[in-house]
Amino acid sequence: MRKTVVITGANRGLGKALVDVLIKDEDCFVISISRRLSQEQKAYSSKQFSFVELDLADDTIAEKISILKSLIGEEPICFINNASIIEPIVKIEDLDEAAIDKTISVNIKSAMLITKYLLRNFNGNSLTFVNISSGAANRAISNWSLYCSSKAFIQMFFKTAESEYRHHRFFNIDPGVMDTAMQRSVRASDFPDVDNFKELQQEGQLKKPLHVAEEILEKIQING
Numbered sequence: 001m002r003k004t005v006v007i008t009g010a011n012r013g014l015g016k017a018l019v020d021v022l023i024k025d026e027d028c029f030v031i032s033i034s035r036r037l038s039q040e041q042k043a044y045s046s047k048q049f050s051f052v053e054l055d056l057a058d059d060t061i062a063e064k065i066s067i068l069k070s071l072i073g074e075e076p077i078c079f080i081n082n083a084s085i086i087e088p089i090v091k092i093e094d095l096d097e098a099a100i101d102k103t104i105s106v107n108i109k110s111a112m113l114i115t116k117y118l119l120r121n122f123n124g125n126s127l128t129f130v131n132i133s134s135g136a137a138n139r140a141i142s143n144w145s146l147y148c149s150s151k152a153f154i155q156m157f158f159k160t161a162e163s164e165y166r167h168h169r170f171f172n173i174d175p176g177v178m179d180t181a182m183q184r185s186v187r188a189s190d191f192p193d194v195d196n197f198k199e200l201q202q203e204g205q206l207k208k209p210l211h212v213a214e215e216i217l218e219k220i221q222i223n224g
């Protein structure tokens, strides 16, 4: 059965890995809401892949996502809230206002607006919402105040959405520590717990994004 998967931050890291798996299914139409395309994605057929170019830090998200109306029909829809930023990793006294605004927009506001848009315009479709969460949503890590609190916020937003829309499916999934650019920037940062993250990499404990993507898609069963 045909289905549409809308995913944010799909050009690299876990988001790209999810697309790499999804695109193998000819019945799956992927809509990437991202700032750019990966090299492979530039060659994907418009029958299976559509690129909505959007900086999630912009204040034009609500207007730009209205294009989804022309891309989606009556098929089941899955929204994967994947894009997220972790920087700046600094003490609270060193946070600047622009960084606070940016994290709120990318990690929280964009997902709220896309979720609202889909619920308002496609409530008659079968809807699955997947929030890529983090252990940091439930565990305070010094110098990660923006990331931890934004991940906690959006996790609760999805839980609340689940309580309002019982006929749709909602998942908060912690992917575990993965070998992506986000972890490289964590290891390059200065914070009390940094050595633990360096050790995870040295001991080969970082998960491969492709493997995590396969596990997530197996769990949510949008192919069913």
Ligand SMILES: NC(=O)c1ccc[n+]([C@@H]2O[C@H](COP(=O)([O-])OP(=O)(O)OC[C@H]3O[C@@H](n4cnc5c(N)ncnc54)[C@H](OP(=O)(O)O)[C@@H]3O)[C@@H](O)[C@H]2O)c1
Pocket: 008, 009, 010, 011, 012, 013, 014, 015, 033, 034, 035, 036, 054, 055, 056, 057, 081, 082, 083, 084, 085, 106, 132, 133, 134, 135, 174, 175, 176, 177, 178, 179, 180, 181, 182, 183
């Ligand atoms: N890596 C881990 O160990 C880990 C652990 C737990 C949870 N997670 C979660 O897993 C998810 C994926 O993380 P990842 O490790 O794959 O991260 P990543 O490698 O840093 O990739 C982040 C993605 O988000 C996009 N993005 C960032 N800012 C954006 C903006 N302003 N507008 C549009 N897109 C933007 C990036 O696109 P650009 O190329 O345009 O920047 C990229 O596609 C995140 O929700 C993260 O919180 C990761």
